Amino acid sequence: MKEKLRTIEDLASTIEDGMTIGIGGSTLRRHPMALLRELVRQGRKDLTLQAWLGGLDFDFLVGAGAVRRIECAYVGLGPLGLSPNVRRLADSGELDVRFFTESSMIARFKAAAAGHPFGITRVIAGTDYDDPELIREITDPFTGATLHAVAPAQPQVTLLHGYYSDEFGNIQRPTRYNRDDVDVLLASASDRVIVTVEQLISHDEVVRRPHSTYLPHHWVDGVALAPFGAHPGPCDALYEPDFAALDDYLAAAKDPEKFRQYLETNVLPSKNNGDYLARVTSPATLAAIRIADEV
Amino acid sequence: MTVHPTRQSKLTTVTDLASRVSDGMTLAVGGFGVYGRPMAFVRELIRLERKDLTVVTTTSGQETELLVGAGLVRRLETAYAGLEKWGLARRVRAAVEAGEIEIADYDEVMSFDRFRAAQDGLTSFSANYMHGSSLPEQNPDMKPTTNPLTGAPEHAIPAASADIAIVHVPAADRFGNAAMPADQMMPQGLDLTTVRAFDRVLLTAENIVDTNALTRFPQRVQIPCFLIEAVAHAPWGAHPGAMLGSYDADGEHFDELVEAGASAETFDKYLGKYVREVSDNDAYLDLVGINTLLKIQRRSFK
């Protein structure tokens, strides 16, 4: 087995301007934020983002000026409301927004995963969803009914945040985890997959609980250690959201100048995720958001 | 599951816990080797400048090194005083060699047995294997006796005795119910003996959780609330030592501690930097730094 362990900087450097990237997690939850912050530090531009339910990930990258286009079913921060940066840049026309329904976006990823030329959906009929590039009306060859074909969503690389990995990229999760999770679907639809994880474990530990592996090593191109790598969002089973840090983030995201200052104070000068955490939160807060009942 | 609103919470601060230890008291300290030591409590005790304490442990590590180096200790009862791979506890060593502290040595499982005897409400128990060793000569608390049934020569070993015990746990609720790690080993077993062996038991906890979180895993909640006098939140409260299921030891900090142990002056500087000039555990963790805390993090998972 190939050894896949890298640094976050190395993983980020494999992503180029203009690429189409998939991002795992949903809304606030379990996005690879440490990796996204590194992408912004490295000055990425013109990215196309594909996801199911975009949230903190999209808001951050869009606000940082790294994104040209987004494709997803929703962008929002769950209980914390709409995504301020995405809304602002969508309204101004600077951001190319391609919305789908939840199930038709899933159909796009499924088509890519299966190697099909397009996905098929019934739910677009009768709606105002209209995207000549990505949605075409078709006829059911058996019944003659009207259906819609959706273009496959096949990211060049998908970025995920997970829980545990060995040095070979066998990614494992705890017994209890957020089931509302399409990371595996995204991974199967992508050309490449890179993963940040909360903790490294030995191969022996992986082999002892094979049922916990959800991304086998041969799917994974690179893995990096990133404890609290989803911060300020939560990582299910491991830590809650850091609401204080999220409040600070949202206050900055409302205004482009404030967001630029937020990036210049907290993101751009940080040499690593630990530095970033030291700037925006404290050990006491990290201890307070830790989920303890799996000790 | 409903908890009555007037049920008494035992949640308090580390400062309040430490202040319950008075000068001259005997303090039983949990943990083993470099593992699971209530370091946040110990640092607070040093800030309170208590004196003339007797410290009783199954084994002694960096917690005893700090207490002795800070001048709080008159007497130590243990089987081993050291820092495992980091070598001798240099301040303990210096204090013994200068005659500044009394030390009562015991064999290691005998040391565990003293806590078990206390758990069983005994004042002493018999041992048949002190013969030929220097322990009874050095430790007058071991009394030569004769077995009343067989006539064989033995030694009566005193049960461990302490005014207060302090133990650090992974998670506790505000009533003192506390959970042990899933993959618990002998140190955690010794901590369980410790909480059962003394009248007054204090806990510091990595996490304070809601009672409902504990009721989901009652098999892991091995410390029942009725044994506990008070509990305080002390995240990373065993640092620089390891805490099973939470984090590894901070090797660089141990190197710094060992170097500081070279003399009373250098140790005072260490105590100044990490204890006396630091207001509380949160400030201590800011000093240690998030990068270090993340580097040593090692959570067990189910």
Place this chain on the structure above:
Amino acid sequence: MTSEFSIGEQVTVALSRQFRDGDTCFTGLTTGPGAVLFGTCIPLAAMALAQQTHAPNLTILFAGWSVNPQLSRLTRLPDLEFANEFMSMPAEAHITGYPNSIGYKRGDVTVGFSVGAQVDRYGSLNSTLIGDIALPKVRLVGPILQPLHFTHFGREFVMMPRHDSLTFVESVDYRSGAGHQLTREERAAAGLNPDAGPALVVTPLGLFAFDGPGRSMSALSLNPGVTPDQVRENTGFEVAGLDEAPTTAEPTEEELRILRTSVDPNNVLGLRDVDISAVAPREKA
């Protein structure tokens, strides 16, 4: 003609031949470069080798809690009692808690290993202090488990990384482990195993037993290149049978093959790395 082998391998093989099939052997995790080789690596390798040669029913108890660990899975020797690589190393059983499934005082352990700062002619071991008991010149770690080792474990193997006259003394300053000054009769009268106590001493100079007068130390074999006079100069008491002692036996081809390919394929135990015939330097007090 056997392949080239290191002195570490030679001592390991000699030690492995001392085990009996069915032995239950207890070794701890020692630290410090000389101590770790003698206190942990050589015993572990010897036990694993014995399991694969003449003692298939031997049980390895590592650090008192890991039963028959699969040492070949190690990539790095653990240096802390509950180090993660040690906890996740496959083993047949983990002994957790105390008291536990080892009947320490019921004779379950038939071989123990100890390391100390001083050993005397009757095999008493000192891990506690140098100098006067009331006010020692040097305070060491304390008795640890040595009192139990020297009374309740069947045979105690004393692993001494240093063989000099400051270590091998006429009489230890403090007996943490009781040697043969405590006689068979006294042990029996106390309800202890009369055959317990120090049985073997392993040093860079050779292997030593207790067949001298009054069960005092005697030479079992001297390592290649070591002369009886060299032992005399480095020992603070007379060792019986020095001139008659044979050279420590060479390993067989098969024993070497098993050591190198099965017991320690990754050379984690470092048996080939260290020239143990050089006396380890004494640490600055």
